[in-house]
Amino acid sequence: MRQAEKERQQLSAKKDRAHGALQETKRELDLAHREVEAAELRKDAQEKLLEAEKLTGQPASVQQVEAQLRAADRALEVAQARVRWRQVKVDAAVALRECHDKELQHADAELDYARYRVLKESGDTRVHAYTDEEFVSKSSDAKSEADDACRESAARTKDEREALAQWEELRGPLQARGGLVSPPVGASGTPQLRGPAR
DSSP: OHHHHHHHHHHHHHHHHHHHHHHHHHHHHHHHHHHHHHHHHHHHHHHHHHHHHHHHTOHHHHHHHHHHHHHHHHHHHHHHHHHHHHHHHHHHHHHHHHHHHHHHHHHHHHHHHHHHHHHHHTTOGGGGGOOHHHHHHHHHHHHHHHHHHHHHHHHHHHHHHHHHHHHHHHHHHHHHTTOOOOOOOOOOSOOOOOOOOO
16 A cells, blocks of 8 residues: 555646646747747837838849748748747647546556555445545556546647757758747655545
């Protein structure tokens, strides 16, 4: 039973860490949205500047502003790709937290069964209201749900890697040209008995 309690504590800590990571990822998404807004403003400013330069009739100036507009457009595309990556990363973080939550529920079911067996072996009359089959069924259901949640987490993590690769592919040429794109924000005692829900 002590091993089950230890595993339960470890899974609880993993769930807490996953929750903290999710909150941080949400903050990073908010930052990425603000960067898109800033990129949109820069592009709008370049478009207005181009209109003004065209009125001057100076080809050299017009060509320079057109180049700046193209750079602003690429910077906006990169910023939007970063938002897509950050959103997928939030989805992955939510799925990971759900995976750890379901794993914790399975650990709770296993711990309940371990406590039941200890009480049963000691002759405690409280166990008469339950059966081994009830605990086994509860644990099996919890494990199935945990397995499903963790498979979903693995799929969302794969999506996150792909979205990151797409953003980095767009970001590379812009950085090479000097574009401004932000980097990724990279006991002992008698146990208490809790029977399966009925």
